[in-house]
Amino acid sequence: MAVTLINVFSVPKGQEEAFVKWWEDVKADITSQPGFISGKFHRSLKPDSKFNFINIAIWDNEEIYWKAYEKSVTPMKAKLAQLGVEMVPALYRVAFEY
């Protein structure tokens, strides 16, 4: 069953542009891996929102996503830490659609 990745980011003021560049690099790599279905990258309307960027993507299943994550995201984590970005990724199922 398909799963929903929701990755919640807190990006410090002034680092937004560098972070978006980082995310575009990760996206180019991870979307070429097996199991990726589709995604939407969100930016908060108010720049001072606690979670100012949230990525939501659909993947084939849990196992295939974490494999792709290890290959595409893990090697890029040092750069993210340099930018002072906090990231909380987790997989979800849709409990209700309304």
Add this chain to the structure above:
Amino acid sequence: MAVTLINVFSVPKGQEEAFVKWWEDVKADITSQPGFISGKFHRSLKPDSKFNFINIAIWDNEEIYWKAYEKSVTPMKAKLAQLGVEMVPALYRVAFEY
């Protein structure tokens, strides 16, 4: 232009069922207000995820959403605090669809 509400919840262990009941009550009320388009309520696959529930909904615009929030969510906040739930709602635009 339509906006995306993303509401990130941290629900303490043992309070999940009471929280889902709370959310269903809020949903019944808020979706009857002007401006609501559609929504998906997500639950993390792993119960110990930091953000174990995330609600994502589409609304007509920013102003209309916060009006509905004031009417439907604000009066229900005390109950949420009793449950020990942390909630961070914000509005987003889709920066990239991929």
